Amino acid sequence: xxxxxxxxxxxxxxxxxxxxxxxxxxxxxxxxxxxxxxxxxxxxxxxxxxxxxxxxxxxxxxxxxxxxxxxxxxxxxxxxxxxxxxxxxxxxxxxxxxxxxxxxxxxxxxxxxxxxxxxxxxxxxxxxxxxxxxxxxxxxxxxxxxxxxxxxxxxxxxxxxxxxxxxxxxxxxxxxxxxxxxxxxxxxxxxxxxxxxxxxxxxxxxxxxxxxxxxxxxxxxxxxxxxxxxxxxxxxxxxxxxxxxxxxxxxxxxxxxxxxxxxxxxxxxxxxxxxxxxxxxxxxxxxxxxxxxxxxxxxxxxxxxxxxxxxxxxxxxxxxxxxxxxxxxxxxxxxxxxxxxxxxxxxxxxxxxxxxxxxxxxxxx
Numbered sequence: 598x599x600x601x602x603x604x605x606x607x608x609x610x611x612x613x614x615x616x617x618x619x620x621x622x623x624x625x626x627x628x629x630x631x632x633x634x635x636x637x638x639x640x641x642x643x644x645x646x647x648x649x650x651x652x653x654x655x656x657x658x659x660x661x662x663x664x665x666x667x668x669x670x671x672x673x674x675x676x677x678x679x680x681x682x683x684x685x686x687x688x689x690x691x692x693x694x695x696x697x698x699x700x701x702x703x704x705x706x707x708x709x710x711x712x713x714x715x716x717x718x719x720x721x722x723x724x725x726x727x728x729x730x731x732x733x734x735x736x737x738x739x740x741x742x743x744x745x746x747x748x749x750x751x752x753x754x755x756x757x758x759x760x761x762x763x764x765x766x767x768x769x770x771x772x773x774x775x776x777x778x779x780x781x782x783x784x785x786x787x788x789x790x791x792x793x794x795x796x797x798x799x800x801x802x803x804x805x806x807x808x809x810x811x812x813x814x815x816x817x818x819x820x821x822x823x824x825x826x827x828x829x830x831x832x833x834x835x836x837x838x839x840x841x842x843x844x845x846x847x848x849x850x851x852x853x854x855x856x857x858x859x860x861x862x863x864x865x866x867x868x869x870x871x872x873x874x875x876x877x878x879x880x881x882x883x884x885x886x887x888x889x890x891x892x893x894x895x896x897x898x899x900x901x902x903x904x905x906x907x908x909x910x911x912x913x914x915x916x917x918x919x920x921x922x923x924x925x926x927x928x929x930x931x932x933x934x935x936x937x938x939x940x941x942x943x944x945x946x947x948x949x950x951x952x953x954x955x956x957x958x959x960x961x962x
Contacts (some may be wrong), residue, residue: 797824
């Protein structure tokens, strides 16, 4: 996951970019900074790779030097006019996906005028620019770092007002009605397996008016036996992570993207996800969370598609720990994909990654 994307033209501003990267690396994790197409492996579709990197970022820095606008290819044509110019491709993607775009002027460059830019990136001329001067480079970078940090800082949603007893009773009735529907869901592709093994469906558990909603993959055997989510080994890991941010399980709501246990502990298949997501959609409508936390790739894929976010084509390895915003029927919400806690059961060294991602939830507790 690269939260900061540095866009530049090598022959125009390479010296400045190296210095800027060194300064930024002292404030941000180097893995959070994407700056060079040479980091891509041979044989990859570089247009697709660049767009994915831009989509995954939060802040896009466009470095503009004195030759940025007029740099030419070997045939004498302006590079910025070429459809395959990576500088142009990256800026087009950033503008298309409404990223925070910060033009950074170096070498006494000035902002290009709208009429001098290709139509697809003309909106860049409307972005307020930031200048890095040679004489006070360190000071200017410090100011830029403050701007970047303010853009990366999550905006805490309005504190969810304590629900009235009447509202809580209504939500509990609605969840009970939904659970009854699930119990009687004979059309489910997993209904026969449920009955054969005397399992329970697992709609969810927790505060019906929670501000944070966790969505996992599907119930394990312990969950299906008890009819409650996250009561097995993964639940122990989840409880440990909640403890690190001072959040009680009973103050959240927990569910899964598939609400019955699949055979042989296998991954859910598309038909199963398709059947159960209307139940999860209804849960979201009832609970009205301010933050949705998809745990694992299946839950993340469902949520990103549901809210049609531009990141929906990316992998969880690119998005875990990245806070995104979306518009739900009940208002603006935040989405924070996190690896499934079961990951720690197979690779203990990933616990630090999971713990670090959970810290993003602290402002919402």
